[in-house]
Amino acid sequence: MNPSTSLRAGLFATVRARRSDAFSLDVALSAPAGVTILFGASGSGKSTVLRAIAGLLRPDAGSIAIGPRVLFDRSTNVDVAARDRHIGYVFQHLALFPHLTVEENLAFGLHGQPPETRRRKVREIAASFRIDHLLERRPPAISGGERQRTALARSLVTDPAALLLDEPLSALDHVTQSRIIDDLRRWNAAHEIPILYVTHSHREVFALGDYVVVLDNGRVVVAGTPHDVLEMPEQAALAQLAGFENVLQAGVVERKADAGTMTCRLAGAPVDLEVPLGRGEPGATIQIAIRAGDILLAIEPPRGISARNILRGRLASLTRDGAAMVAAVDAGARFVVHLTPSAADGLGLTIGQDVWLVIKTYSCRIAA
Amino acid sequence: MDWTAVWLSIRLAIIVASVLLVIALPLAYWIAFSRWRWKFLIEALVALPIVLPPTVLGFYVLLAIGSRSPIGRVWEQWTGHGLAFTFEALVIASIFYSLPFAVQPISAVFSQLDPSLTDAAATLGAGRWRTFTRVVLPLSIEGVVAGGALSFAHTIGEFGVVLMVGGNLPGVTRTISISVYDQAQSLQYDAAHATALALLVFSFGILALVYALMRRPWAVA
Numbered sequence: 055m056n057p058s059t060s061l062r063a064g065l066f067a068t069v070r071a072r073r074s075d076a077f078s079l080d081v082a083l084s085a086p087a088g089v090t091i092l093f094g095a096s097g098s099g100k101s102t103v104l105r106a107i108a109g110l111l112r113p114d115a116g117s118i119a120i121g122p123r124v125l126f127d128r129s130t131n132v133d134v135a136a137r138d139r140h141i142g143y144v145f146q147h148l149a150l151f152p153h154l155t156v157e158e159n160l161a162f163g164l165h166g167q168p169p170e171t172r173r174r175k176v177r178e179i180a181a182s183f184r185i186d187h188l189l190e191r192r193p194p195a196i197s198g199g200e201r202q203r204t205a206l207a208r209s210l211v212t213d214p215a216a217l218l219l220d221e222p223l224s225a226l227d228h229v230t231q232s233r234i235i236d237d238l239r240r241w242n243a244a245h246e247i248p249i250l251y252v253t254h255s256h257r258e259v260f261a262l263g264d265y266v267v268v269l270d271n272g273r274v275v276v277a278g279t280p281h282d283v284l285e286m287p288e289q290a291a292l293a294q295l296a297g298f299e300n301v302l303q304a305g306v307v308e309r310k311a312d313a314g315t316m317t318c319r320l321a322g323a324p325v326d327l328e329v330p331l332g333r334g335e336p337g338a339t340i341q342i343a344i345r346a347g348d349i350l351l352a353i354e355p356p357r358g359i360s361a362r363n364i365l366r367g368r369l370a371s372l373t374r375d376g377a378a379m380v381a382a383v384d385a386g387a388r389f390v391v392h393l394t395p396s397a398a399d400g401l402g403l404t405i406g407q408d409v410w411l412v413i414k415t416y417s418c419r420i421a422a
Numbered sequence: 423m424d425w426t427a428v429w430l431s432i433r434l435a436i437i438v439a440s441v442l443l444v445i446a447l448p449l450a451y452w453i454a455f456s457r458w459r460w461k462f463l464i465e466a467l468v469a470l471p472i473v474l475p476p477t478v479l480g481f482y483v484l485l486a487i488g489s490r491s492p493i494g495r496v497w498e499q500w501t502g503h504g505l506a507f508t509f510e511a512l513v514i515a516s517i518f519y520s521l522p523f524a525v526q527p528i529s530a531v532f533s534q535l536d537p538s539l540t541d542a543a544a545t546l547g548a549g550r551w552r553t554f555t556r557v558v559l560p561l562s563i564e565g566v567v568a569g570g571a572l573s574f575a576h577t578i579g580e581f582g583v584v585l586m587v588g589g590n591l592p593g594v595t596r597t598i599s600i601s602v603y604d605q606a607q608s609l610q611y612d613a614a615h616a617t618a619l620a621l622l623v624f625s626f627g628i629l630a631l632v633y634a635l636m637r638r639p640w641a642v643a
Contacts, residue, residue: 110541136544149542153560162556163546212546 063087063121065216065248069106070115079103079113079272085216087246089239089262091280093253094269100252101146103269104218107250108143109136120215120248142209142217146224148201150193156180156204157189163212179211182241183234199230206238210245217249224255235262298343298419299390302327306334315362315415318342323386327413328362332420343419346392350412351381353401363413365389372403385411423616426593427601431578434509434597438516439524439574445517446524446569451554453525454532469522476519480586483515487587507589512597515587519580520573527572531565532558564635575628579621 068082079099083092092100105111107118109125112133118126120141125134151159157176164172180186183203188196193204202222209217223231242249251262267277276283303321310316314331318340327342334340350356356364367385374380379398381391389411403409453465471479487505488494497505505511535558543553559566581599588595590604598621605614 108541108545110544136541137547137549139545140547141545143542143545145538145542147536147538149536149538151539151542151557151561162543162548165547165552208546 063123063215063248065107065118065120065250067103067107067118068116069103069113069118071102071106071111071113073099073102077272081269081272081274083267083274083277085248085250085265085267087248088242088264089249089251090265090267091251091253091263092267092269093263095254097271098254098269099272100254100269101220102272104143104220104250104252107216108141108218109134109139110143123215140212140215142212142214144205144209144217144219144222146220146222148193148205148222150201150205150208152193155190155192156185156196159193159204159208160189160211163208175211179207183207183237199226199234202226202230202234203237206234210241213245214247216247219249219251221252221254224253299346299392300342300344300349302342302344302387304329304340304342306336306338306340308336320386325365325386327365327418328415329418329420330416334420340420344389344413344417346380346390348413348417349389349391351383351391351393351401352410352412353403353407355410356412359412361412361414363411363415363418365411365413367409367411369403369405369407369409371405372398381409383409383411423613423620424596424598424601424605427596427598427617428620430509430593430596431598434512434516435574435577437513438520438577439570441513441517442520442524442573443566443570446521446528446573447566450525450528450532450569451558453529454535468525471519472522476580476582477586479519480515480583483511483518483583484587487511487514506587507591507595509588509594512584512588512595515583516577516580519583520576523576524569524573527565527568528562531562535561567635568632571628571632575625579625 064084064086066084070078070080072078077097077099079102081099081103083090083103092103094100102111106113106116106126113126113128115128116126117124117128124130124132125139125141126132151162154162157180160176160179161172164175167175176189177186180189183206185200185203185207188200188204193201196204205222223234226234238249253262263280265277266280266283268275268283304318304327305321307317307319307326309331311331315328316331316334318327318329319325320327321339329342332340350361355366365385367383367389370382370384370388372379372381374395377395378392379395381393381398381403383389383391391411449468453461453468484506485491486493487497489498489504489506494505505514539557539561540553543557548556578597579599580597581603584595584597584600588597590596590600596604598617602614602617602621605611605617
């Protein structure tokens with residue numbers, strides 16, 4: 055029987071593990087067939103969850119199952135050994151066997167099957183991941199992208215019931231990354247297993263995930279579709295993770311219920327922001343999250359414009375980050391603004407000059 | 423040259439190195455991967471023959487296998503003769519004497535092994551034995567060869583322990599190092615020269631081999 059295709063089973067895990075006095079993990083998550091992103095900063099416990107699911111680490115409590123197949127259950131003393139769990143695992147540094155050829159690496163997990171079957175499966179998976187021309191080479195002699203493909207293929211050739219990926223693509227450039235992901239998606243369209251993909255890059259959340267589970271300090275903060283999760287930051291930590299580069303402390307000054315807005319004053323500066331009406335009575339402290347890409351930057355005071363928030367500030371720094379320019383502006387608080395290189399050139403920006411920030415009311419989100 | 427002594431030494435070293443590999447592989451594996459809190463005591467015990475004078479080690483082995491000890495008595499009942507001053511006694515003493523030279527290089531390569539490689543083998547369905555033979559051992563082979571070569575060479579060169587537990591019986595316990603000592607004592611300098619030079623060249627050859635093997639040919643960043 056082939057469990058991955060006959061059951062199309064989701065992965066369910068509750069994991070409690072105390073790793074130190076300072077850090078404990080208490081996570082419940084489910085991953086249906088498709089790609090689920092396990093998202094969080096480093097140290098949030100992502101890899102620990104993966105290791106527990108794979109059977110490389112024994113949780114103090116909890117249960118782990120793929121469909122009806124229980125792999126771990128503390129209450130009934132079920133603990134299936136890692137080698138019998140039938141879960142693919144791609145390690146952060148890939149863990150390819152350096153002394154074996156690509157072909158031998160791929161065939162490693164097919165031990166015990168007839169030689170003809172092994173050869174056929176190795177050929178098929180190598181073709182799916184476009185590494186069939188590398189079979190005779192050893193991992194140190196192939197490129198980084200080819201090694202990633204080999205590691206993926208090695209974990210999938212055994213037809214696992216689930217696949218765990220521990221930031222395997224973080225070292226690659228975006229183009230190589232998305233090509234590999236396309237091949238993985240194509241493979242999984244036919245197999246439909248749950249794929250748990252760990253990352254701390256919020257760019258990958260939108261690019262890859264069907265579902266997102268956000269982890270912070272050993273707890274699940276929020277779970278849902280990438281859109282839901284990233285559009286509704288519920289906590290400041292999440293907002294920062296999710297691409298809201300600006301998270302500002304502010305006090306509620308006045309609620310304007312009929313206008314659907316409220317006025318807030320930034321902590322430590324006489325700067326007011328008009329934000330959507332949300333929780334918080336006057337005097338309450340709230341956090342306002344704004345994406346760096348949602349702020350306009352002007353070199354003259356803008357006039358005749360619908361945006362309610364126009365803040366005067368001073369350009370503190372301007373740096374290049376990939377295809378974007380990142381400006382830091384002191385305007386009562388430190389704001390991060392993204393703009394295109396051509397816009398930065400066109401404005402002729404110099405460090406220390408006066409600039410104006412334009413922020414629409416509805417670009418401001420209230421983080422509890 | 424005393425060919426009887428040369429052959430005896432080589433025979434002794436081959437037997438000792440073979441037995442030591444069988445003992446050292448699991449022991450080194452345990453030392454490299456165990457998380458037992460008192461592990462350092464075992465490590466110290468294994469390293470003891472490096473610092474102990476060979477005569478002290480030989481003295482204790484002699485006591486342990488003498489006709490008054492339980493081991494010596496059992497041996498006498500089985501074989502009809504005593505264990506001390508026999509080839510077997512040399513083998514036993516040499517195993518203790520060369521143990522650290524087999525264990526330490528092997529446990530060193532084991533503990534340098536990337537643990538995610540053994541994790542990967544487990545997630546690919548490999549049990550302990552298959553992981554050991556297909557992943558751990560091939561990636562540690564220089565250390566294993568070094569351990570074997572060093573214990574072989576160290577056994578060839580031993581002197582004090584042999585004198586204590588083996589004595590100087592031609593064809594039974596007179597090893598090559600004892601033979602050089604005898605030749606020099608009896609002023610046969612030409613013979614001593616030949617034997618000593620052979621031992622020197624041989625030892626250099628073994629060490630050169632060990633250091634050559636320590637460079638991992640597939641170690642690419």
